[in-house]
Amino acid sequence: MRVRRCGLLIVMMGPFFLRLLLRGLLASSLLLAVVRAQTLADRLGYPPGTKLIIVHADDLGETHAVNAAAIKGLEGGTINSASLMVPCPWFPEIADYAKSHPDVDFGLHLTLTSERIYYRWAPVAAGDKVRSLVDRHGYFKHDWEANDAVDAKEVEIELRAQIERALAMGVHPTHLDSHQYRLIMNGAELFAAMLRVAHAYHLPVFVTRDWFAEHPYLQASLGPNDLVLDHTVTIEPEVPPQKWADFYLTALKNLKPGVTEFVIHPGFDNEELRAATRERDTWGAAWRQRDYDFFTSEQFRRVLADQKIQQVTWRELVQKAPRQ
């Protein structure tokens, strides 16, 4: 019925309307192509072809071993951004550091899971207000099962509680991202909750065009003022330990123009981190030591210089995009 009525309408409006419609479609396709060809770096006014990277350490606050490694990497200058897990036990240590180092580019690594077994954490919001996020012992769930109903309203309560605690403890985040990409990869509703909170606090969210094809709701949810990075690189369990540096070197040598965030997980392979992550090797103590070793190495510095790759922080991106 609807289709028929629409067809009738076009016929009634005649050839003039059709020409107008076609022209409009053509114009918007061209515009879209231009926007797509432009990188974030182009739009922020960097010279064409500029290659920018954020070397971003995840999971600060989770353990002391991660805090200590990230701080050392940040102070060495090769790691230049990081994000903090507010619900975790060692958040006070990194919040104290952030407070006394207000220029460091710290975001919040919004956390909704407690993915380890021997060492766990719970929501910042009162447990009875975020029931869909906690297990029967009161911790964040270890994982989200397919039939778990995660309530987007409760997610928003918890995200706001995390940001409020961070602010109250003297952390002024430059950006928001999502631990284990839970808020990115789990549908439009959770991403919308994250985006609502981000807009309320005037913070950019880590999203990259790389994810748009697989998760079209990301692009659909974003507005013209939202920052969207061009690419991201993160190492996966398939890479064997002896190929660790090769993986990153290859990625850096093939880096595309625009802004790329390297999501890395530095940590010290010590007794604490080994114990905390002992149930599996993925993102474990040895993994994190390998990340620390590569991203604080002379080899890494050299490839940045050789490839003319510039480092950029979230703070700098936001400053270049004043409408954010």
Add this chain to the structure above:
Amino acid sequence: MRVRRCGLLIVMMGPFFLRLLLRGLLASSLLLAVVRAQTLADRLGYPPGTKLIIVHADDLGETHAVNAAAIKGLEGGTINSASLMVPCPWFPEIADYAKSHPDVDFGLHLTLTSERIYYRWAPVAAGDKVRSLVDRHGYFKHDWEANDAVDAKEVEIELRAQIERALAMGVHPTHLDSHQYRLIMNGAELFAAMLRVAHAYHLPVFVTRDWFAEHPYLQASLGPNDLVLDHTVTIEPEVPPQKWADFYLTALKNLKPGVTEFVIHPGFDNEELRAATRERDTWGAAWRQRDYDFFTSEQFRRVLADQKIQQVTWRELVQKAPRQ
């Protein structure tokens, strides 16, 4: 008015009443003296003069370094009892151990404070149900100020939540004690809350006669079925590190008959524990390593044998006192 009326009553009742009253007072004083002379060991049927000690590690669950040291001490056999802090991040690790080692003498170290600065924890109960226990960031208070009103009803809610989480995670405690003695040294109301919860779960509470003089409400609150240890020994900050072993050796050589709990704080002086306790030396990493070193030493084993000191657990005490 009341005094006058009472005097009048006695005069009216005459000399017979007075003799009766005096005899009654005398009898109850004698009974009290006999009870006082009896140690818990005597009452539980040990031969007269028996010296029993519980070598009790505190603060399990607080950090991995404390868990690891306590487990090693318990498996070595010289440390024979311990208690677990349910709200702490490493509780899942020690709960898992307790579950797979059901014969180990584990109690719960009921926790109402988060006394460190860089590493913190929050209540098990929903924060909005225990408002008098939390600071503005949602953690347990760092300390209780003189004008802090700690609500005994909220304390009871939190204690029950800690016990319920422990039970649900497979820990079957043999006793209850109080982190930083908060429930012991802060008045009759909080001790009553602890005792109510202990009775509800049929668990003994760590109390010793040593504390009765300073805190008379302890004795007044206890019933005839409550276990009361005879003595306790714990090292204090006044003891210099080089006198650590001397302090314990002297205490062991002068041990009185009865049941004495040595409250100790073993831990490994590693990066994690140093970071977690770095704001002060008291009960810090080096302190805990000294406790671990002494209580797993050959010297300690030898003095136990020389002084004919037997070790006893809370489980054994309860088994000997079947009405508990």
